[in-house]
Amino acid sequence: MDREERTLVAAHRGTDGRMPENGLESIRQVTATTNGLVELDVATSSDGVLFLHHDDTLDRTTTGTGPADIPWSELRELSLRDAAGRVTAQRIARLDEVLDWAEGRAILELDIKQGTRYDDVAAILAEKSAGGRVVVIAYTLAQARLMASKFPDSMISATIRSTDDLEALVAAGVPKSRLLAWTGNDAPDPDLYRALDEAGVEVIFGTLGGRDSFDERIARSGEDETYAALGRDGVDILATDRPVEASEALRAGGRSGDGACPLP
Numbered sequence: 001m002d003r004e005e006r007t008l009v010a011a012h013r014g015t016d017g018r019m020p021e022n023g024l025e026s027i028r029q030v031t032a033t034t035n036g037l038v039e040l041d042v043a044t045s046s047d048g049v050l051f052l053h054h055d056d057t058l059d060r061t062t063t064g065t066g067p068a069d070i071p072w073s074e075l076r077e078l079s080l081r082d083a084a085g086r087v088t089a090q091r092i093a094r095l096d097e098v099l100d101w102a103e104g105r106a107i108l109e110l111d112i113k114q115g116t117r118y119d120d121v122a123a124i125l126a127e128k129s130a131g132g133r134v135v136v137i138a139y140t141l142a143q144a145r146l147m148a149s150k151f152p153d154s155m156i157s158a159t160i161r162s163t164d165d166l167e168a169l170v171a172a173g174v175p176k177s178r179l180l181a182w183t184g185n186d187a188p189d190p191d192l193y194r195a196l197d198e199a200g201v202e203v204i205f206g207t208l209g210g211r212d213s214f215d216e217r218i219a220r221s222g223e224d225e226t227y228a229a230l231g232r233d234g235v236d237i238l239a240t241d242r243p244v245e246a247s248e249a250l251r252a253g254g255r256s257g258d259g260a261c262p263l264p
Contacts, residue, residue, distance in 0.1 A: 006231075006236075007227075007230070007231030007236060008037050008236065008238070009034045009037065009237075010039050010237050011031070011039065011240070011243035012039050012240060013039060013041065014030065015030060015241075016029070016030050017242055017243075018082060018084075019083070019088075020088055021054055021061050022040055022052035022061070022080075022092075022093065023052075023080045023091075023092075024093040024097065025090050027040075027098065027101075027102075030243055031105060033243075033244050033247060034246075037107045038107075038109065039110075040111065041053060041113055042110050042112050042116050043069075043115070043116055044115055045075055046069045046070055047071045048120070049072035050094065050095035050096070050120060050121065051095060052092065052093045052094075055068065056068060058070075058078065060081070061081055062078040062079065062080055069115065072094075078092055079091060095124060096124055099128045099130045102130075103130070107133055108133065108134050109135040109136075109137060109157065110134055110136050112137070118146065118150045118151075121136075125154070132153045132154070134151070134155075135156070136151050136155075137156075138157065139159065141169060141172055144158040144179075145173055145174055147174075148175065154178070155178055155179070156174060156179055156180065157180045157204060158182060159182050160183060160196070163195050163196075166181070166199060176200065179201050180201070180203075180204055180237065181196050181201050181202065181204060183196075183204060184205070185207065185209045185214065188230060193235065197234060203234055203235050203236045203237070204236070204239055205238060205239070207227070207230070207242070207246070208239055208240055215240055218242070218245075219242065224245050224249040225252070226249070227240075227246040227250055228250050228254070231250060
């Protein structure tokens with residue numbers, strides 16, 4: 001399938017929306033039925049271990065309580081909870097073990113949480129020769145510029161809501177060839193998608209976002225074909241809390257990127 005004819009699915013927090021977030025077994029299971037692209041959160045223990053976790057506290061997704069920046073010796077003893085709050089057999093995953101598992105199997109999109117140093121993430125990517133199979137997420141132009149230097153082999157997901165945003169990023173020294181355009185999760189913008197396609201920049205659109213998200217609306221309506229329609233409108237990557245359903249809809253609509261997880 002040609003690049004312009006496919007749409008990839010990025011599994012938000014490495015789960016299908018029911019399994020534990022950021023768990024290695026969850027990642028294994030969700031990539032078995034999707035295209036092998038997962039978005040994960042990288043945090044740091046108080047003694048410097050990089051691990052997968054989203055919240056500042058442990059209560060929602062683990063059997064722990066309180067702040068998440070505690071020693072790894074304590075974190076590794078905790079179990080993960082699923083989306084319904086049930087305790088599972090999964091443990092908190094270290095970034096290094098996930099990088100080892102992902103080689104040849106998945107592309108990891110890393111949301112580096114506040115308090116985690118870019119240099120520490122860059123060091124482990126270099127150690128694992130993993131920079132070329134990782135996307136890093138920037139929320140500001142300053143972050144994107146810094147990531148361009150800290151992660152020279154990685155793609156950068158940066159907020160681009162207009163061609164002016166793209167021009168500003170390039171002017172700041174972020175190579176256009178390394179950019180993926182995060183276009184938000186509010187409303188599709190096919191005109192922007194066409195302009196980005198002409199500029200050679202791939203489009204990410206988020207159907208995630210909680211109670212009023214596209215994912216929730218699609219689930220309530222049963223109109224999963226909407227995912228394929230977004231692909232036809234020019235979305236190259238769907239960031240979603242429903243990766244399995246989105247992948248099935250894309251396959252049915254002839255837009256599937258299955259087996260095509262490597263990014264430029």
